[in-house]
Amino acid sequence: MxxxxxxxxxxxxxxxxxxxxxxxxxxxxxxxxxxxxxxxxxxxxxxxxxxxxxxxxxxxxxxxxxxxxxxxxxxxxxxxxxxxxxxxLLGADDPITRDEVAVWLSFFTGDFHPSFWPYFVPMMYISGATQEQYPAIKDAGIKLVQSGLAKIDAHLAGRETFVGGAKTAVDAYAVPMLRWARNIDGVDFAAYANAVRFYGIITADPGVxxxxxxxxxxx
Ligand SMILES: N[C@@H](CCC(=O)N[C@@H](CS)C(=O)NCC(=O)O)C(=O)O
CATH class of the missing domain: 3.40.30.10 (Glutaredoxin)
Structure with missing residues (x-):
């Protein structure tokens, strides 16, 4: 430790x-x-x-x-x-694993993380937004999160880690992202069975x- x-x-x-x-x-x-x-x-x-x-x-x-x-x-x-x-942890031992780590880290940081912003900070999306507009903005974010979760869930079918057979940085980054997804209103996280299984395994990891x-x- x-x-x-x-x-x-x-x-x-x-x-x-x-x-x-x-x-x-x-x-x-x-x-x-x-x-x-x-x-x-x-x-x-x-x-x-x-x-x-x-x-x-x-x-x-x-x-x-x-x-x-x-x-x-x-x-x-x-x-x-x-x-x-x-x-x-970056897949350096194998060129294919390394590429896949880069793809998934880019997906998580560049696509999936920003898809939460409309939900967390709806006021950022319309200049002078009023509170009545927030639910529609948040709803748009929820749809983006659901779309990303569907992709994650399909990828995790039959897998215990995102890339290769051992933990990489991608698995660490998935922790806060899936934690957000399961804690926001409007996303039925339980419907994503592979993501739920992965999250159960990774959150039992001693480092996590x-x-x-x-x-x-x-x-
Ligand atoms: N692209 C940046 C995003 C960083 C980011 O958005 N951090 C959030 C927390 S997850 C933050 O600190 N937002 C500003 C705030 O909360 O004031 C990264 O990958 O580090």
Missing amino acids: PSESNSQDETGIPTLYYRPGACALAPHILLHWVGTEHVAKRAERNDPALLAINPSGAVPAFRTSDGRGLTQAAAIMQHIALHAGRGD VAAMKHQGIEP
Whole structure:
């Protein structure tokens, strides 16, 4: 189990900035999988240490062991895996697996994650939106989430991991995404049996359990 703190930055120790349950949970899980000593620090949007890395205040943000600031979950996960000599978590041992990891990480970060935005922040989608317009905007987001879930569910038929026969960064990223999907109104997560089965398996993983416990969240 890697040593982990919630309260302080320590020189030379990589630091992940997160908010509970946000997509930063994915690199947090990866830090546990690789066993790297790290600090995982809850950071509100106005936290100066977070803003120094990402002026938008979005998480995840990451301070590397040599002091560089990184943003973007996929880039942070690649750094964590490669820095720990765990290229296998990116499919590095096999060119086909590597391509598939890239495809699924891009799908999750570029397609599926943004499909939740109309639901979570409907006010972003119409200038001067009124509250009466929110249900229609949220409904559009729910349809996007359902479409993504159908694709995920079909892919997971007969599989315990997204790519190849062992865990990769994709499985870590799937955790916060499927957790959101099962917790929003309007999505019948139970209807996606393969996704439900995968989520049950992955949330019993010790690294996932540890990261969720640190963030104070339940599956
Ligand atoms: N493309 C970015 C997306 C980051 C993102 O949208 N983070 C969300 C949380 S999941 C966030 O912090 N949003 C701004 C906010 O909550 O104020 C990534 O992959 O890291």
